[in-house]
Amino acid sequence: MLVLGGVAKLAAGDSAPGALARLGPAVLVPERFARPAMICCAAGEFALAAALVFADHPAARWLPVVFFSIATYVLWDLRKRRPDAGCGCFGDVSVAPVGLRSIARSAVLTAMAVLVALERVTGADLPALWSGTVAAWIAGYAALLLLLSPEVEELIDRVRYRAPCEQRRIPPGRALSRLKASAAWRAHRPMLAAEEPSDMWRELCWRFFTFPAKDGSEVVFAVYLSGRRPAVKAAVVPPDGAPAIADDSRVPISR
């Protein structure tokens, strides 16, 4: 948890310039110190994580207790003083305002740190003590922490977001291969004079390809750019203007 938190805080430093001002401990210090405060916090977390795993000294075990209990108090104070600020615990994923869930998570971490300190074990002892019950306890605590983390929902939302088809940059190669695999292409292929398109352009979610036909007219194909088997429409247009045949009546629209 400490390592994850440290990494996320450092990563948040690179994002939008105003974002840091809205998160966690940075909110409670003057603006000039916001970025150094986050970096100090991150560095402290790395140090504590390393100490927990490797050092076999009472100080190394009680320092995380101090850290987490201070963090719990800070979050409680943040909630009272700046109800709109996120806790910043995991960088800019933690933008949701501090609620009882974040405070409870911090309290649980404090309790776990106290237990670890009282038991006088370090990370290096863990392989020796490994057993089924230990694994089950660790899994249970991890599940409890996940339950208390509002960041998980935010992450799922971010992964699921997809820009609408009109605003996504879609390279034409895939549309061209979809065209060449469609029934409309097979139906019009005998009348085409060339295999490569003479013109292509895109409008919203449709991409158009124009091929010259042997009799001097042009065949235009429209390929939809979204979906698993997108629609392909075709029309034959003579050089002087009005389309003679709109071919989606004769050829079924490929789906």
Next chain:
Amino acid sequence: MVFIPALWPTGINYRKVGEKPFILEEDFCPRTAHRHGNHTAPPLTACEAGNVGNATPYRAVDRRRMLAAAALGREVAPLEPAPGDVAPYGTVRGSIIDVSPHLIVVEDDAGEEHRLVIAPWATAWRGAPIAPAELPLRANVIIRALHGGTVADRVWADITRITGTIRSVSGNRDLTIELDCGPHRRPRSVVVPYRATGRIRVRHPQLEPGYLFDAIGMIDEGTTLALLPATSQPPYRANAVPPPPPAYRGVQPTISGTAVWGDFEEYGVAYPMLEPGDAGCEDAGVSCTGLPYLSLGSVLHVLNECDRRGNRLPIVACGCVAGRFCDRCLECGTSERGRIVELSTTAYVELGGELTKGCFNVRVGLG
């Protein structure tokens, strides 16, 4: 009164990028002056007549529209204002042959003479507001005309707009700024005279290489002078445009924002959101508003929200420089952020825009 749509060039000027066999470099004909509200369409110039025979039909703007409509089974709407729009103004563009307090005679690029009566309330601009009778002969003017192109309402002489990325700044009193105006226009060297440096510096706090610059000025004996800042300079560098906000709810049928004008020849709009492969422009597809992808030849319905004048205009150029700006227009209320379209000078004046103001609030839909 029947509205005759203006001619636009019969070819498109593409840039050749890499190996793309379907993008060609083609000549286009310079935009000629025309009148709206007149029942006779202007004759084809020699350039356009030659091109009609030579241009391969599938390259033209209107050919693409017709092919797209045929493929999707929809009607091709004519290039005229939508029902409900106030009719656009007429424009006359050319150089002054003769001017007097009540009459102005202008010769356009085709050699045709236009005589316009100067309205009593008409004003002119050449670097500063002046009386129309004081305009110099042989100045290049754009005239906003009423009553079928016979009454001059507003005259702008030798006006130009300089938009681009700053390459270098030099000078102590008069500043000389070298600008990179994008891949489609040549780089420009601009002089900011001492009397205008205060205004320009206030709105452009970072006059340093890499930042954006946008000013309106005039061409005086071959020198481009920047006199009025067009907008507040964006605080980010030209290559660090903020991304658009995510559109969770889906796309809207119309988009609101800012419309600006640019000094380019073709009649129509420059649109920022083009696929780089289609437009032959590596910088295309950058905007700070959520714009949908379109291409050269698509037709947009552009509505000036300040006085409800609207028109259907084709996309004729890549608006990669305009898309880097993320400013609002304050002409009538505060507009949404972002430059959606960059209109050509004539199209901008027709929709009621004031060239010295530089922008108007716009609503754009697919026409």
